[in-house]
Amino acid sequence: MNTGIIIPARIASSRFPNKMLEKLNGVPLIKHVYDICASTGFETKVLTDSEEILDIVPGLLTGEAENGTARCSLKAIELGWDAFINVQGDMPDITPEIIASIGLKLQTNHVVTAFTDMNQVDRTNPDSVKLIHNGNKAHWFCRASLEYGDWHLGVYGYSRAALLEYPNLKVTKEEEIEKLEQLRWIQNGIDIALVKVDFDGIEINTPEDLIKWHNKNSQ
Numbered sequence: 001m002n003t004g005i006i007i008p009a010r011i012a013s014s015r016f017p018n019k020m021l022e023k024l025n026g027v028p029l030i031k032h033v034y035d036i037c038a039s040t041g042f043e044t045k046v047l048t049d050s051e052e053i054l055d056i057v058p059g060l061l062t063g064e065a066e067n068g069t070a071r072c073s074l075k076a077i078e079l080g081w082d083a084f085i086n087v088q089g090d091m092p093d094i095t096p097e098i099i100a101s102i103g104l105k106l107q108t109n110h111v112v113t114a115f116t117d118m119n120q121v122d123r124t125n126p127d128s129v130k131l132i133h134n135g136n137k138a139h140w141f142c143r144a145s146l147e148y149g150d151w152h153l154g155v156y157g158y159s160r161a162a163l164l165e166y167p168n169l170k171v172t173k174e175e176e177i178e179k180l181e182q183l184r185w186i187q188n189g190i191d192i193a194l195v196k197v198d199f200d201g202i203e204i205n206t207p208e209d210l211i212k213w214h215n216k217n218s219q
Contacts, residue, residue, distance in 0.1 A: 001082045001107060002081050002083070003042060004042055004043040004079060005040070005045070005084075005085045005086075006044075006079070006086050008048070008065075008086065009046050009050070009089035011050035011052065015127075016207055016210075019210070020089055020090075021052065021056075022204070024092055024217075025217065029089065029092060030053055031056050032092045033088075033091055034057040036092075036094055036095070036096065037087055037099065040099050043081075045058060045059045045060055045079065047062050048061065049061070049063070049065075060078070062075060067181040068088065068181065069086065069156075069163075069181045072086055072158070072163060073163050073164060076160060076163045081160065083160060084157070084158045085099055085102050085155070085156070085157050086155065088155065088203070090205060091154050091155065091201070091203055092201070092204065092213065093200075093201020093202055093213075095199070097198075098114055098153070098155060098197045101114065101195045102156070102157040102195060103157065105193055105195045106157035106158075110158070110159040110161065110162040111156070111158055111159075111162050111190060111191065111192045111193065112156065112157035112192070112193045112195065113192055114196070114199075115131045115150045115151060115153060115195075115196055115197070116153060116197055116198065116199040117151065118150050118151035123145060123146050123149065124145045126144075126145075127205045127206060127209070128151060129143060129180060130149035131149055131150045131151070131152035132148075135194070136194060138182075138191075138192040138194060139186075140186065141180045142180070143179075150196075153197070153199060169190075170184075171184060172184070175187065
């Protein structure tokens with residue numbers, strides 16, 4: 001199966017504008033993520049609305065898109081792969097092992113995502129996405145403070161057919177309220193298979209997360 005990695009990277013993030021260009025140990029965030037993905041041996045492309053980002057990393061310019069998955073779907077035909085691994089551009093601590101586990105699970109499933117254990121502090125953080133599941137399949141995703149659930153990580157796998165179908169799926173009120181694009185699969189009756197991974201990193205959602213990353217990596 002011909003599988004590649006796509007990294008959606010919008011320049012005007014609502015919570016942290018221009019975060020893709022922020023430097024991590026002297027390297028722009030988007031290049032930091034790209035380099036890790038490219039090291040896996042999978043062909044890797046950044047999909048972005050920004051010429052400035054494409055001056056830093058190889059990729060494709062896309063038009064307006066409602067979310068990262070939709071941005072990936074815009075270029076699925078042009079890329080021509082059988083399957084796609086979607087790594088969020090704000091995951092500087094993504095590992096080749098996590099990517100490989102998604103690729104393996106994708107061989108027998110149409111939509112896949114990853115999760116790891118979540119501590120109680122993060123369960124109260126609205127920037128941390130909580131996953132409710134049975135170990136094999138996702139039941140729900142939310143941002144609310146919970147006493148249970150695991151940490152959903154921003155890495156996905158899609159079959160070609162699933163990714164091309166995404167823009168045709170119904171958008172529900174729950175997706176719009178939570179601002180979680182992955183709910184569209186569940187709300188349209190499409191299973192999301194899961195892989196549990198080891199992850200002790202930081203996702204850069206806010207300027208505060210960037211400070212945490214620098215503090216952690218300067219020790």
